[in-house]
Amino acid sequence: xxxxxxxxxxxxxxxxxxxxxxxxxxxxxxxxxxxxxxxxxxxxxxxxxxxxxxxxxxxxxxxxxxxxxxxxxxxxxxxxxxxxxxxxxxxxxxxxxxxxxxxxxxxxxxxxxxxxxxxxxxxxxxxxxxxxxxxxxxxxxxxxxxxxxxxxxxxxxxxxxxxxxxxxxxxxxxxxxxxxxxxxxxxxxxxxxxx
Numbered sequence: 001x002x003x004x005x006x007x008x009x010x011x012x013x014x015x016x017x018x019x020x021x022x023x024x025x026x027x028x029x030x031x032x033x034x035x036x037x038x039x040x041x042x043x044x045x046x047x048x049x050x051x052x053x054x055x056x057x058x059x060x061x062x063x064x065x066x067x068x069x070x071x072x073x074x075x076x077x078x079x080x081x082x083x084x085x086x087x088x089x090x091x092x093x094x095x096x097x098x099x100x101x102x103x104x105x106x107x108x109x110x111x112x113x114x115x116x117x118x119x120x121x122x123x124x125x126x127x128x129x130x131x132x133x134x135x136x137x138x139x140x141x142x143x144x145x146x147x148x149x150x151x152x153x154x155x156x157x158x159x160x161x162x163x164x165x166x167x168x169x170x171x172x173x174x175x176x177x178x179x180x181x182x183x184x185x186x187x188x189x190x191x192x193x194x195x
Contacts, residue, residue: 022057030046060138066146069149097142101146108137
């Protein structure tokens with residue numbers, strides 16, 4: 001489990017950096033286009049580049065959310081099921097997720113093959129295979145993120161915990177650590193509040 005956690009942390013940091021770089025870059029491109037619209041003329045490449053950057057941001061940030069199991073789910077429904085039903089349902093959902101992204105990655109490779117030799121309309125020196133490479137790369141990142149987060153997720157499902165319950169437990173533990181560092185304990189706070 002230690003290696004999985006370490007790989008998960010490395011991937012999380014990498015995806016965070018890529019996501020932040022893409023967000024800042026997209027913001028700068030949009031600001032540049034707004035300023036140039038009022039100062040002189042908006043660049044012709046703005047719309048195409050901004051749309052591609054938004055797609056890239058969606059894939060990379062989505063993979064980060066998958067790594068953190070932050071996508072919309074129905075953990076409460078799954079947690080309410082008996083264990084003998086809960087675990088098979090979870091295994092099937094994990095398999096469907098990975099199957100979907102394997103299919104998407106394969107389709108992305110087909111798209112790259114079809115787009116060989118094509119370029120962006122406004123930036124003729126940028127190949128479409130570069131811009132569309134995010135499809136198979138993103139699909140691969142989703143699969144890796146799912147596999148890295150799967151052991152922890154399966155343990156939570158087995159225990160019947162929902163994502164919200166886990167977040168609450170984590171927040172309580174963090175608050176208790178902060179209070180302990182500050183020298184507070186539950187008893188000292190209770191005594192202080194009493195007359």
